[in-house]
Amino acid sequence: MSGAMKSMIYLDYNATAPIRENVIAAVAGAMATVGNPSSVHGMGRAARAKVEEARAQVAALANARPRDVVFCASGTEASNTVIRGAGAKSLILSPIEHDCVRAAAKESGLPVFKLKVNAHGVVDLADLAQKLEEAPKPALVSVMLANNEMGTIEPVAEIAEIAHAHGALVHTDAVQAAGKMMLDRKALGADYLTLSAHKIGGPQGVGAIILAPTAPLKALIPGGGQELSRRSGTENVAGIAGFGVAALECMADIGRMAELGAMRDRIEREVKAYGNDVVIVGEGAPRLPNTICIAMPGVKGETQVMHFDLNGICVSSGSACSSGKVKVSHVLTAMGYGADVAEASIRISLGYGTKESDVDAFLKAWTSLYDRIRSRR
DSSP, X not given: OOHHHHHSEEOBTTTOOOOOHHHHHHHHHHHTOOOOTTOOXXXXXXXHHHHHHHHHHHHHHTTOOGGGEEEESOHHHHHXXXXXXXXXXEEEEOTTOOHHHHHHHHHXXXXXXXOXXXXXXXXXXXXXXXXXXXXXXXXXXXXXXXXXTTOBBOOHHHHHHHHHHTTOEEEEEOTTTBTTBOOOHHHXXXXXXXXXXXXXXXXXXXXXXXXXXXXXXXXXXXXXOHHHHTSOSOOOHHHHHHHHHHHHHHHHHGGGHHHHHHHHHHHHHHHHHHOTTOEETTTTSOBOTTEEEXXXXXXXXXXXXXXXXXTTEEOBSSOSOSTTOOOOOHHHHHTTOOHHHHTTEEEEEOOTTOOHHHHHHHHHHHHHHHHHHHHHO
């Protein structure tokens, strides 16, 4: 962990997790390995071995076969590849999907059907069945496993059962779920599951698609035929090696999720007791144990983020994947919240380095801001 990280309290794991020390070592080791993994000589085979070792490690993260893992440059590329390469004639999305899915759907030129969600952000299964009747076939249903802003877990297995009964394929963006809950692609019923290394303590700039053995996938990037012709371009050997190590270590961290869940519950309990106008978004639905979305009505999210930053604490307002932009959360508006809540929300996301003292500091900074705002009222 860098000196800057040590001087700050980092509560923004859903944006990117601090890179793990063993991952840094793996990346450095791979960078010292000379050889193109497509070369047939000894040094090329050594590079290939690192890629294939990591492929098995990432496959294990989702209880999948190594041959069904396709490495790419990011979770965004992974989801774009699925949206545009599954051979669908229509798309059915939840309205709270990550921007990479929403933008890819718009650019695809295909008919897009938006699902209803309830006040907790959970997909309406009856509406899904109706949309599947209406949508041109074959349809691709894309519903994230866990939401990046408030942590709500979607019933993907039930979604897949309904979709498959209508001849549709299913994609689930599992980027935020990885490392925070057990993953099993087959049990989920997803034909496509997408991941990103940097959300689990791996390097930035590496992602993966995990396919069902019979799922179709046309390459978004054609070229030399790498990744069984499903994603061309020389593999990022160092990044992939780091991804593999991060996958192993985040699986080992699953046992700590109950501890993070207790920290999450403490934060929610104490802020609600302190301010009766506080909104905990997604409360009441199954959620990731590390994710909290809190709205302090009357105080814009970016103002809150700046307050915490000045107090040495990193949190975020909405998704942190929009090139530094601050905008009203489409997730909260889709759930029926007005601008008073949607503009006033922040996300706190805990992770493997979070301590009780970090929670203490967050609560102290939060109550000081709340007191200041309340005094002005």
